[in-house]
Amino acid sequence: xxxxxxxxxxxxxxxxxxxxxxxxxxxxxxxxxxxxxxxxxxxxxxxxxxxxxxxxxxxxxxxxxxxxxxxxxxxxxxxxxxxxxxxxxxxxxxxxxxxxxxxxxxxxxxxxxxxxxxxxxxxxxxxxxxxxxxxxxxxxxxxxxxxxxxxxxxxxxxxxxxxxxxxxxxxxxxxxxxxxxxxxxxxxxxxxxxxxxxxxxxxxxxxxxxxxxxxxxxxxxxxxxxxxxxxxxxxxxxxxxxxxxxxxxxxxxxxxxxxxxxxxxxxxxxxxxxxxxxxxxxxxxxxxxxxxxxxxxxxxxxxxxxxxxxxxxxxxxxxxxxxxxxxxxxxxxxxxxxxxxxxxxxxxxxxxxxxxxxxxxxxxxxxxxxxxxxxxxxxxxxxxxxxxxxxxxxxxxxxxxxxxxxxxxxxxxxxxxxxxxxxxxxxxxxxxxxxxxxxxxxxxxxxxxxxxxxxxxxxxxxxxxxxxxxxxxxxxxxxxxxxxxxxxxxxxxxxxxxxxxx
Ligand code: AMP
Ligand code: MG
Numbered sequence: 001x002x003x004x005x006x007x008x009x010x011x012x013x014x015x016x017x018x019x020x021x022x023x024x025x026x027x028x029x030x031x032x033x034x035x036x037x038x039x040x041x042x043x044x045x046x047x048x049x050x051x052x053x054x055x056x057x058x059x060x061x062x063x064x065x066x067x068x069x070x071x072x073x074x075x076x077x078x079x080x081x082x083x084x085x086x087x088x089x090x091x092x093x094x095x096x097x098x099x100x101x102x103x104x105x106x107x108x109x110x111x112x113x114x115x116x117x118x119x120x121x122x123x124x125x126x127x128x129x130x131x132x133x134x135x136x137x138x139x140x141x142x143x144x145x146x147x148x149x150x151x152x153x154x155x156x157x158x159x160x161x162x163x164x165x166x167x168x169x170x171x172x173x174x175x176x177x178x179x180x181x182x183x184x185x186x187x188x189x190x191x192x193x194x195x196x197x198x199x200x201x202x203x204x205x206x207x208x209x210x211x212x213x214x215x216x217x218x219x220x221x222x223x224x225x226x227x228x229x230x231x232x233x234x235x236x237x238x239x240x241x242x243x244x245x246x247x248x249x250x251x252x253x254x255x256x257x258x259x260x261x262x263x264x265x266x267x268x269x270x271x272x273x274x275x276x277x278x279x280x281x282x283x284x285x286x287x288x289x290x291x292x293x294x295x296x297x298x299x300x301x302x303x304x305x306x307x308x309x310x311x312x313x314x315x316x317x318x319x320x321x322x323x324x325x326x327x328x329x330x331x332x333x334x335x336x337x338x339x340x341x342x343x344x345x346x347x348x349x350x351x352x353x354x355x356x357x358x359x360x361x362x363x364x365x366x367x368x369x370x371x372x373x374x375x376x377x378x379x380x381x382x383x384x385x386x387x388x389x390x391x392x393x394x395x396x397x398x399x400x401x402x403x404x405x406x407x408x409x410x411x412x413x414x415x416x417x418x419x420x421x422x423x424x425x426x427x428x429x430x431x432x433x434x435x436x437x438x439x440x441x442x443x444x445x446x447x448x449x450x451x452x453x454x455x456x457x458x459x460x461x462x463x464x465x466x467x468x469x470x471x472x473x474x475x476x477x478x479x480x481x482x483x484x485x486x487x488x489x490x491x492x493x494x495x496x497x498x499x500x501x502x
Contacts (some may be wrong), residue, residue: 011115013072020080021107023117024190027215028359030208032084037074037106038126038136040169040183045069046457047138047465048165049151051473052187055162056120058115063165065435072185073167074106074125081109081120081396085128089202090195091312093296096202100195100262101130104138107191108169117189124183137173141454142168142502143182144465146273146452150186151473152445159241161188164209168457173500178179180458188269192216194313195262200293201316213320216266231320232330239310239334241268246303246340251350252441253279253378257289258500259297259305261312275498279446280377280489281369290499304490307335349439351381351418352432354425367426370414376404377488389414389429390422421435441475443485448493 013019017298024032048063062068070076077083085102104127108120108422123146124138128350145167150163171181192212213231217224227233245268249256256263257275265271277288284300292298297305315329347364348356361471371381395402398415405411422432449468456464471482489496 011054011059012058012101013056014060015058015062015065016078018056018058018078018080018120020078020082020109020110022080023080023215023219023245024081024086024107024110024119025084028208030087031212032086032107033129034082034084034466035128036077036083039075039120039417040073040125040167041171042074043075043167043169043183046144046166046168047147047437049147049163049469050155051151052162053117055113055118055187056164061430068165069167072122073169073183074122078108080425083101083439085130086191086196087130087199088195088262089199090192090193090242090260091198091309092260092262093292093294094308097260097262098202099130099199101131102128103131103134104128104136105186105191115203119189119191121166121186121188121191122183123186124181124381135170135173137181138184138502139173139175139179140168140182141179142274143168143184143453144457145276145450145498145502146184146186148465148468148472149276149452150270151274151469152475153254155475156252156441156444158252158254158270159245159268160192161186161265164179167283188265188267188271188311190216190265190267191270192266192317193262194264194266194309195260196266197313198261201319202419206319207211209316210320211442213317217410220267223396229326231317232326235310235314235317235321235327236334238266238268238328239331241336242306242310243303243335243338244268244342245270246306247339247346249302250299250343251346253282253299254280254444255286255288255297255299255302257297257498258290259309261300261309263304264309264313274500274502277498278446280446281375282368282381283375284368284372288498290497299403303339307331310335322443341460347441350394350436351421352386352427352436353421354432354435355428357424360421362370363417366406366414366417370405370407370410372412374405379441379446380404380486380488383439383442383486386433386440387500389394390432392416392419399494412500438476442444442478443471443482445472446489447498448489448497449485451493451496 016352082108087101089099106122110117110119127136147163153160166184168182173179173181222228224233255277263272275289285298287295287298310331453465453468
């Protein structure tokens, strides 16, 4: 979900008068469990996103109110909300994991907005019947990572769930070490996952499977209602959205880290931020999740894994589609077509090519080979490339880019091929550079940047967190005050590792 720009938003609501219309709560009772969150003792506001608040048409002054903090801590219920935790199942690391569900997420309800429905969900406000061994809590560290990345992805134009705010507390939570509890409030039109469908299929509950498919189609894909097989049409649409999302992740160098089917959004949104990462020194096999020993979710494998996940969804939908070949076809054709088209288009834009043509994929794969062999910083490379003139002016002019590549000869050879390609277009340098800067971010949420904000926040200082959040709202703009966030990882961050612990 990216910031909608279709309708001007009127910012008038107080949290207490949000217009709830809880469609998910109206599904039969076994889709969820109604419950009250535990809440959080003595909560305080850590950070809020004004852009996310605007999506709910909330008055911009709302986050400053004490009541806002109490509601987002799960301590006070809103009139009209029907709080619930949803059940789902899923495949984790390629294996069937059985029932999972919202183990620490409470859906407050769904709000009607000018741009469609938006669900509000608290993450970390206590245990639910789906918590299994978990404590129902989220720590400040992981809440900050989710908040920053949700809002950064939206600013990058990548479909994602959003983050409204974090509330913190001194309530202790045990992870590898003692940390403190926080609640991150998330927004999305729907939190239905591939695993929501797998749940009913695995339990042989055809009626519920159909109900859920009808629910998703009626709400989000009404144009598919008249298709010969609405379920197959939905699968095709989810395949296209997932392919489009993968193309965007790959192009920007984002790694999700835990692409289990329970973390795959039916709407094609980036969902459930855990041990994610943005590529620093490029390594196609990079594994951003310290817990992922086999590298199932490495950068290179993400598009394959998403395709595998779609097949898990397809098998779950089989009772509705009826025909295995039709199911495969709905996925394979749509996924490959959209992924290849979008990926090449995005990469061509990153290279400053205005009109992609046959053979551009060769230039792109040569570039990936170059970046991989030289472990060049992915984000810096494209930003620097944008500054180079299309006609060669010698090594000095190319120095800012050549400095990122150890093998200068290979670098020059690739640059020559790139320039040759640009000669086929007559776009002036200034115009091309502007277009490249609009698609090659200068600022992404590198792990070291998130870590700096987390370390300060754990000491009670939220200034760095707010500075990072502000900077990442405009990832493509030159922001002199944020220059330090455009740098590769400093020495102290060399050994940083992120795991599933959250
Ligand atoms: P994840 O892969 O982190 O999105 O979570 C997988 C499953 O574990 C989901 O059902 C989560 O709700 C659940 N879970 C993760 N952490 C906790 C926790 N601290 N308490 C309860 N459930 C959790
Ligand atoms: Mg999850």
